[in-house]
C-alpha cells in the first residue's frame with residue numbers, strides 16, 4: 001500500500017510521515033520490514049520552486065507539474081515492487097492527485113482519455129490532514145528552519161480542493177496528536193490486511 005500524506009503547508013505531513021516511517025508501522029504490521037520508506041515531497045522540488053516559496057511567492061500549476069511527475073515516478077516504482085511506502089506531498093488540487101496516480105495521462109491536454117481516468121487506485125490511499133487556518137498558522141509561526149513561511153498559508157487554502165471519498169481517502173483531524181493520528185492509520189492498515197482485496 002502507498003499512503004500519500006496530503007494537505008496544506010504546515011498541516012503536519014512531515015511530522016506524521018516521520019513518525020509512521022520510524023516508529024509505528026513496523027510495530028503493527030507483521031512484515032519483515034523495519035518501517036516503511038518515506039518519500040518527502042519537498043526533496044523533489046526543483047531548486048527554482050524552493051527559491052520561489054522562500055521568497056513567499058505561491059507556486060503555479062506550471063511550477064508544480066514537473067515536481068508532481070517526479071513523485072508519480074516514485075509512486076509507480078514502489079507500486080511496481082508491490083512495496084509499502086509513504087509519500088508526503090501537499091497534493092492540493094484534484095488534478096495534482098490525478099497526476100500523482102496517472103502521470104502525464106492526467107494532463108488536461110491529454111484529450112478525452114483524461115476524463116475516463118479512475119479517481120483512485122486500489123493500492124494508493126490519501127491521508128488528508130485537515131485543520132483550520134489559525135491552528136496551522138500558529139504552528140508555522142513557531143516552526144524553525146523551514147523555507148516555507150506562514151505568509152503563504154492563505155494561498156495554500158485558496159488552492160486546496162479537499163479530496164472526495166471516491167479518491168480513496170482517510171481524513172485525519174490535526175487537532176489530535178501525531179500518536180493518535182498514527183493509531184488511526186494503523187487501524188486502517190490492519191483493516192486492509194484483514195480484508196484482502198477481491
Ligand SMILES: Nc1ncnc2c1ncn2[C@@H]1O[C@H](COP(=O)(O)OP(=O)(O)OP(=O)(O)O)[C@@H](O)[C@H]1O
Nearest residue numbers: 009010011012013014015139143148174176177178
Ligand atoms: N498533530 C500535531 N500536534 C502538534 N504539533 C504538530 C502536529 N503536527 C505537526 N505539528 C507541528 O507543526 C509544524 C508543522 O508540521 P510539519 O512541518 O510536519 O508540516 P508539513 O505539512 O510537513 O509542512 P510543509 O508542507 O510546509 O513542509 C511542525 O513544527 C510540527 O512539529
Ligand SMILES: O=C(O)[C@H](O)[C@@H](O)[C@H](O)[C@H](O)CO
Nearest residue numbers: 008009010042059090091148
Ligand atoms: O504545492 C505547494 O505549494 C508546495 O508543495 C508546498 O505545499 C510545499 O512543498 C510545502 O508545503 C512546503 O514545505
